[in-house]
Amino acid sequence: MTRDHIELLPQLKKAVRLKPMHGYALVHARHPSQIRMVDPSHAFFLSLCDRTLLTSEIAYIYGQTFGLTDVEAKSQVDQLLRLYRQFLTFEAKPNPTERFSPQKFLYPADTPAIERATFGKWPVPAGISFTLTFNCNFSCSYCYQDRHQRSDRRWNLNKCLELLGEAADWGVVFVGLTGGEPTLFDGWLQVVERTLTLGMIPAMTSNGTVIGTCPDIALRLAAAGMEEMTISLDVPSPQLHDQVTRSRGHFPKVIDAIRFLRAAGIRVVVKSVLTPTTQHAVEETIDLLVDLGVAEVGISYMESGAIKSPANRARKISSKELARVRNRIERKREQYAQICAVHSPKDSIGKWNDSEWYPCGGINMGMSIFPSGDVAVCDKMHGVRAFTYGNVFSAGLKAIWDSEAFAVLRARTANPKVVDPDCARCSKLHLCRTSCFVDSFNVTGSYFCKAPSCGGPFFN
Numbered sequence: 001m002t003r004d005h006i007e008l009l010p011q012l013k014k015a016v017r018l019k020p021m022h023g024y025a026l027v028h029a030r031h032p033s034q035i036r037m038v039d040p041s042h043a044f045f046l047s048l049c050d051r052t053l054l055t056s057e058i059a060y061i062y063g064q065t066f067g068l069t070d071v072e073a074k075s076q077v078d079q080l081l082r083l084y085r086q087f088l089t090f091e092a093k094p095n096p097t098e099r100f101s102p103q104k105f106l107y108p109a110d111t112p113a114i115e116r117a118t119f120g121k122w123p124v125p126a127g128i129s130f131t132l133t134f135n136c137n138f139s140c141s142y143c144y145q146d147r148h149q150r151s152d153r154r155w156n157l158n159k160c161l162e163l164l165g166e167a168a169d170w171g172v173v174f175v176g177l178t179g180g181e182p183t184l185f186d187g188w189l190q191v192v193e194r195t196l197t198l199g200m201i202p203a204m205t206s207n208g209t210v211i212g213t214c215p216d217i218a219l220r221l222a223a224a225g226m227e228e229m230t231i232s233l234d235v236p237s238p239q240l241h242d243q244v245t246r247s248r249g250h251f252p253k254v255i256d257a258i259r260f261l262r263a264a265g266i267r268v269v270v271k272s273v274l275t276p277t278t279q280h281a282v283e284e285t286i287d288l289l290v291d292l293g294v295a296e297v298g299i300s301y302m303e304s305g306a307i308k309s310p311a312n313r314a315r316k317i318s319s320k321e322l323a324r325v326r327n328r329i330e331r332k333r334e335q336y337a338q339i340c341a342v343h344s345p346k347d348s349i350g351k352w353n354d355s356e357w358y359p360c361g362g363i364n365m366g367m368s369i370f371p372s373g374d375v376a377v378c379d380k381m382h383g384v385r386a387f388t389y390g391n392v393f394s395a396g397l398k399a400i401w402d403s404e405a406f407a408v409l410r411a412r413t414a415n416p417k418v419v420d421p422d423c424a425r426c427s428k429l430h431l432c433r434t435s436c437f438v439d440s441f442n443v444t445g446s447y448f449c450k451a452p453s454c455g456g457p458f459f460n
Contacts (some may be wrong), residue, residue, distance in 0.1 A: 005460025008090035010058070012050045016087045018043050018100045021124065023110025024117075027087055030228055032127045032174045032203060032361070034086075036116045041066060044105040045080050049088060052096045055081070065106070117365075119430040122408060125401060126365040127174030127203070128167050129379050130160065132185035133371060138207055139246040141314040142273045144380055147180060151371030154393055157187030159192050163369065166397050168198035176203045178379055181212035189220060196225040203232040205271060207267050208257030209250045218260035228267040231258055231294075234275070236284040244277055258292045269296040274345055279317050281323050286332045290340045301331055301345040304442040306380045312442055319349045351455030360433045363413060366402065375400050377409075380438045386447065387437065413437075413448070420450040428458035 009058045012018075019026040025043035028035035044065065050059045053076060063073025081088065113123050167175065175195045182188050183206050186390040195202045208231045211217050221229070231254065235241050238251035261268050270289050272278065278285070282299065289297050291364075301322060305311035317325070326344050333342040361369060369375055370382045373393040381387045389409050390400030402408065414423035414434040423434045434440060435451035443452045450456065 008092055009052060009054060009094050010049045010081060011089050011091050011094045012046055012097075012100075013087055013089055014097075015379065016046075018046055018105070019171070020104050020107070021175065023108065024123070025105055026126070026173060027084065028126075028173055029087070030201060032176070032366070033092075035126045035173060035365075037114060037126075038121060039109045039111075039114060040105045040107055041109065042080060042084070043100075044102050045077065046087065046101040047102040047105060049400070050069050050096070050100055051098050052094055061102075065102075070421045120414070120433070122362050122365040124171045125367050126172070127361075128163075128172050128397070129176035129178060129204060129368045130163075130191070131178055131180065131368065131370045131379055131382070132160070132182045132188060132191065133180040135184045136179060136181040136207075137184065137209060137247060137250070138181065140244060140273075140310065141246070141310050142275055142302045145180065146306040146308040146312045146382070148308070149370075149372070149382055152393065155371040157185075157190060159392070160187070160191050163392060163397065163432055164191070164194050164198060164200070168200055170398055172200060174203055176379075178205060181207050181209070183207075188219070192221060193224040194227060202226065203230075204215060205232060206257070207232050207245075207250070208254035210237050211260065212253030212255070212257035215260040215263065218266060219255075219262035221261075222264040222266055223455050226266055228269060229261050230269045230271055231261075232271050232273075233258075233289070234272045234278045234285065235281050236288045237281070240277065240281060243408060244275065255292070256339065258289075258294060262293050266298075268292075269298065270294050270297045272297065272316055273302055274299060274322070274325060275302055276315055276317055276321075279321060282325055283328055283332055286329070286336070286342060290336050294340060296341040296343070299345050306382065306438070307382070307384070307441075322347070346419045350453070352451075352453055353455055354428075354458040354460060357428055357432060357454060357456065358430045358435060359428075360413075360435055360437060363410060363412050363433050364431065367397070378438060384447075419448045422450050422457045423453075427459050427460075428456065 015029045017028055023039050023041050026035060027043060027046055045062055048061060059073045059077040062077055063070060118258040122455060134147050134151060136147055177191065182204060192202050233254055234244050241251040244246050258268050272285060286297060300312065304318050324344065329342065329344045333344065336342055367375055368379040369392055373391040374382060374388050375390040375392060376382060376384065377387045390403055410439055412418055414430050419434050423429055434448055435454060437447040439451055440449040441447045
């Protein structure tokens, strides 16, 4: 900690939430990538940062509560301030909110469960992804889903609401809603509303064509408590939009969806995919989105998808083209830095170092549910039997998560005799699990090979 930070008051960021669980606690923001499983005493500390307390006052309360000397308390609080820096700001004159009661986190820690989570499986998944439907009114060349898949006739709104209730009772935080186009599912609005009513956070991406038909939809979402929505838009004109989506006349509805959501007070994030067609209009697209008032623009390189998805057959931009586009996007990012967060695509040929690797979140802390009822590791893996470990029409979510089938699958993904030899030697294996199984398969033909972007093995 610097001297300036010590003199300022640590404050929990507005978007951060604390959630008591059985033997541990969760600290998270609005996105599934921003969640951590923590000791209850750490959540107690973070709850003290939700008021107007100096660091020395927090240390005093923390020490008195847990029987520490003044020196021990100060040392531990300094460590916690560093450990949870991403969830904190430091203010001279903060506005106290006192959203979380410290007393709610005064319970014994299940240390073995917390330690097991650092090596993989969480006791309860942080998030559950629902592929509400395989149907879509677009036919984008870069789509990562195989839309020609079958749903179970029992998959309907009532089943989704039942699963949401089970997830909420279990302690799930995030609910992903995807497709196909999720707004084509009969009852999608009720799904979003129930998710919010049950205290979970919906993470949804839509092409905007349904939301853009009427401003009342956005108002209904806002009334339910929806704070953020992701809209897909890759190009700045109706003609290009028809070409990219292989549909006709939808562009005005996508623009209206953004406007309606913004007018309703919902934060809009736009996801754009770079293709040979969209790369030449990237600056115009960013300009349009900034003019529309979106909060964030994420521009991504076309990713690989499910085995029979269009993305695996589509032509991608070359590494040289990507480098040039990244430079153009960076200039726009700097131009709009004060009003919109613009994210450049990652380098397609660079290799991760030991601080850039990422794990397979699906096998450690998430589950994907499909309209067939199948439960798999990832929403790109419907029909992949080796990574399917249950079905919601024959068992409950907790039973599936704790099943022998999932335990066997998890053990297999960390078995040195099964995975890539580099992965077998890597210190990250039990968290990483070879990273993205789909990316590995689409490049090598094996789900258990080292991720194509990995520069490992790593040994710390």
